[in-house]
Amino acid sequence: MTLPPGRLPLRELHWGRFLAAGESCVWIRWRGPSERQWFFHSGRAVEGVVLEGDGLRWPGHRLHLERGVTLRSGRVGETVFPRAGFLRRLMPEALIHVQETKWCSRGVLVDEHGGRHEGWAIHEVAVFR
Numbered sequence: 302m303t304l305p306p307g308r309l310p311l312r313e314l315h316w317g318r319f320l321a322a323g324e325s326c327v328w329i330r331w332r333g334p335s336e337r338q339w340f341f342h343s344g345r346a347v348e349g350v351v352l353e354g355d356g357l358r359w360p361g362h363r364l365h366l367e368r369g370v371t372l373r374s375g376r377v378g379e380t381v382f383p384r385a386g387f388l389r390r391l392m393p394e395a396l397i398h399v400q401e402t403k404w405c406s407r408g409v410l411v412d413e414h415g416g417r418h419e420g421w422a423i424h425e426v427a428v429f430r
Contacts, residue, residue, distance in 0.1 A: 305393060309429075310334045317353060317424025319364060324418045327362055328357060328411065333429075338416025352372075361413030363387050366422050376400055401427040 303415040319325065324343055327382035330352055331337040340350040340359065350359040356366045373380045382388050403425040410418040 308393075308395070311429050313429070314427040315400075315425070317422055319366075319410065319417040319420055319422040321408070321410055321420025324410055324420065326357070326412060328352070357409070363411045364408055365411070366406045366408045366424065369404040369422075372403045372405055372423075374402040393397075398430050399427050400430065407412065 315330040
């Protein structure tokens with residue numbers, strides 16, 4: 302990366318991964334001056350994915366995520382590095398103030414044939430200030 306992490310043109314980052322028997326999904330949504338989105342279903346890049354409040358949908362598929370359990374919520378400087386003074390001093394100030402919420406949720410992927418694939422997801426929203 303040629304740009305320091307604290308200078309990324311990023312306002313909001315949504316990311317997650319879902320795993321079920323024989324199925325996987327990975328998503329990254331980058332919001333800022335230039336918006337980007339990547340999504341992979343079982344290792345294949347997929348276009349036309351819509352992130353919704355309770356999951357994602359793409360042609361022929363829907364991933365529903367339950368509310369789940371909050372794993373971590375707060376500023377990165379307080380949640381990731383609360384007692385690691387040495388490491389915290391190495392982090393760019395902009396990253397210390399990122400507000401993040403990370404969840405672990407049960408999920409159900411419904412495929413184009415109506416098949417239901419139950420599994421688990423870890424997903425996060427990070428807001429850069």
